Amino acid sequence: MNLELQMIGTGSAFAKKYFNNNALLKDGDFTLLIDCGVTAPLALHQLNKSFADVDAVLITHIHADHVGGLEELAFKMKFTFHRKIKLYIAESLTSILWEHSLKGGLYQAREITSLEDIFEVCPLTPNKPYFISEHICLELIPNEHIPGKKSYSLYLNNQVFYSSDMIYNPDLLKYLVEERSCGMILHDCQLEGRGEVHTTLDELMRLPEDIRKITYLMHYGDNKDEYHGKTAGMEFIEQGRSYSL
């Protein structure tokens, strides 16, 4: 596939040791930022990067650890870099993102009155693949996360499933592996407590071995190190490290 995935953060929403669960997906010179949480500017800075290195941003759902850095990104693009990058987002979320999340901070008469004043908005229809660069094919898969709130997982190049935030859905994982040649799963992983809005480690440990073998854990809490060797063979994705896909 020849893509590189670098998690700029691997933490759960309120983790303090890890940044928000956001990623850079690189296809040669093209860099997609997958989610842009509150900590994204600092996370990039600590990797000697900045929003200047980002060519497009994709949003999976509207929670601060996934969109909270967009205000800074937008201001930087508009007034520092003078560049409009592509915003990939489910069509169902475009007006919600502006009206309920970004407008309060970004609105400026005659300058910024809509998402389109900042981004080249690319609304995506779920369950439909889109080539967004030469080698990145992206599909949004609707998932269950928060009651009444739309949120999406990603399926990359018909091979890699990126859960973003979702409750346990083993049937979806089995379907992707058995019917759609999925060879890698990056899954959110709540280490403790009941999985009311996320998937828990206990739930993932119930998956069949062939699925666990290709499952990597992300969006975890600060005490992740206590769970090394206690994950039924599933590896933790490491913040800052680059993975070849």
Ligand SMILES: Nc1ccn([C@@H]2O[C@@H]3COP(=O)(O)O[C@H]3[C@H]2O)c(=O)n1
């Ligand atoms: N019903 C809810 C809703 C939200 N939350 C917490 O808030 C976080 C928002 O970002 P997240 O990454 O989806 O994780 C959520 C829960 O930690 C929660 O614990 N229970």
Ligand SMILES: [Zn+2]
């Ligand atoms: Zn989250």
Ligand SMILES: [Zn+2]
């Ligand atoms: Zn969330």
